[in-house]
């Protein structure tokens with residue numbers, strides 16, 4: 064109902080994803096060192112692209128699906144088509160928030176507009192090109208992974224991302240402008256979040272200057288959070304707005320971050336987390352949890368990574384079935400022809 068009406072904070076469908084801070088806060092970045100790190104990152108991103116597309120043919124799990132030929136996305140509605148007035152309203156809303164932030168919080172905030180994003184950056188404009196490239200790279204990778212043509216607009220218009228350099232500016236934005244902290248005080252301690260309120264969805268990233276123990280680590284962490292939250296925003300629009308099991312949602316967001324940012328924590332830690340969990344043998348409990356801890360993100364990612372590498376078409380079908388309201392057991396059976404126990408057994412075998 065009322066698809067042309069903006070639903071703001073009181074909406075029952077208000078949802079928030081928080082990305083917790085892993086690193087202690089330090090102030091170590093300068094814009095010159097940040098530029099150097101961007102140059103390194105650009106190279107790493109191109110390596111990650113190549114690496115991520117190599118399927119693991121040795122997996123036993125690979126042969127368990129019949130759905131390996133043809134175009135698995137054919138005839139599937141990939142995202143709800145938005146009405147033009149909603150697109151315009153969302154854009155006005157996004158720009159109004161940025162304008163308020165520029166006037167009252169951080170005068171350097173400016174718009175970097177790309178094909179799919181409205182990036183409102185408080186960073187030095189010398190970083191605009193890097194921000195633009197990473198966001199579009201992320202969109203292209205998500206599109207490929209989920210069989211959407213890169214030219215298709217999954218968002219309602221473009222996805223707004225608010226990027227801060229100083230933590231104090233982020234804190235004021237979340238308290239005074241989008242007012243997210245009034246609902247969730249824990250955003251004060253988050254590295255960033257994705258929030259959906261009715262038909263308006265946006266991403267906010269904390270002050271990057273405080274993101275890591277080293278300056279390069281801080282830049283890696285910034286992009287890791289960006290891709291993680293960007294994946295949630297994309298998944299929120301993909302096929303339907305239905306939520307999917309937490310381990311799938313978080314595991315996939317972490318997989319995307321690990322794939323696009325190879326030096327990220329998400330990429331460096333998942334194998335270790337998975338091994339530790341295998342030794343402990345408590346995995347099935349993680350799959351039913353509503354909130355994951357640090358190590359459990361890694362385990363969920365390892366499972367998702369295994370599913371994608373084993374059979375990317377089946378993974379795509381699995382997501383579409385979940386998004387259409389199938390429960391996990393039915394979706395697994397119809398996509399991978401497997402039960403949860405089969406999945407875990409095969410995953411454990413692959414990680415021996």
Ligand SMILES: [Zn+2]
Nearest residue numbers: 080081313316
């Ligand atoms: Zn998340």
